[in-house]
Amino acid sequence: MYFFLDGISSGVECAKEWAINTHEGQDCCVIEATVEVPNDLVFDLTSITGLSEYNNIRNVVVDESYNFLEGRRDLSIKKRRDIRLDDKIITNKIMEKVNKKLLIHNVYIKNQKQRQLILESSYPNSTVACLSDLSLITEICIVK
Numbered sequence: 301m302y303f304f305l306d307g308i309s310s311g312v313e314c315a316k317e318w319a320i321n322t323h324e325g326q327d328c329c330v331i332e333a334t335v336e337v338p339n340d341l342v343f344d345l346t347s348i349t350g351l352s353e354y355n356n357i358r359n360v361v362v363d364e365s366y367n368f369l370e371g372r373r374d375l376s377i378k379k380r381r382d383i384r385l386d387d388k389i390i391t392n393k394i395m396e397k398v399n400k401k402l403l404i405h406n407v408y409i410k411n412q413k414q415r416q417l418i419l420e421s422s423y424p425n426s427t428v429a430c431l432s433d434l435s436l437i438t439e440i441c442i443v444k
Contacts, residue, residue: 301430301431301434301437302428302429302430302431303315303333303335303428303429303430303431304318304409304426304427304428305404305427305428305429306427307346307406307426307427308406308424308425308426308427309425309426309427311426311427312330312332312443314409314425314426315330315443316330317409317411317412318409320412321410321411321412321415329442329443330442330443331440331441331442331443332440332441332442332443333437333439333440333441334437334438334439334440335402335429335431335436335437335438336436336438337401337402337431337436341399341400341401341402342400342401342402342403342404343394343395343398343400343402343403343404344404345403345404345405345406346404346405346406346427354394357394357397357398358390358394360397361390361393361394361397362390365390365393369386369389372385372389391403391430395432401431401432401433401436402429402430402431402432402436403429403430404427404428404429405427405428405430406424406426406427406428407424407425407426407427407428408420408421408422408423408424408425408426409425409426
């Protein structure tokens with residue numbers, strides 16, 4: 301489960317924008333949640349230290365999973381979506397290897413105008429957290 305955090309920009313505003321764009325024409329809401337995760341279960345990629353640790357472990361995971369990664373899709377065809385799929389596969393393996401439950405990282409989320417222009421960017425504008433253990437959610441309320 302993904303959560304938008306206050307960081308680079310407003311978490312609530314990013315969540316609203318994402319909901320509107322992802323579920324265009326549908327009724328949707330933004331939910332605020334309290335998540336209680338011990339620090340030792342958090343992998344924070346918003347710092348150089350966290351990114352460096354992730355990169356080192358990624359290299360190990362790629363070596364260990366080389367045959368699987370080689371056969372996951374037709375490597376002669378490159379698609380933009382493959383980046384997200386590859387990140388998911390490798391990040392899941394990393395999180396399992398280091399026994400972490402919450403990953404915090406910065407990403408680029410398009411607002412409505414950027415979607416209309418089909419803009420792409422390598423520069424993040426949002427901070428998100430990905431939680432793998434929903435039992436760590438202690439409180440939920442509807443924001444909008």
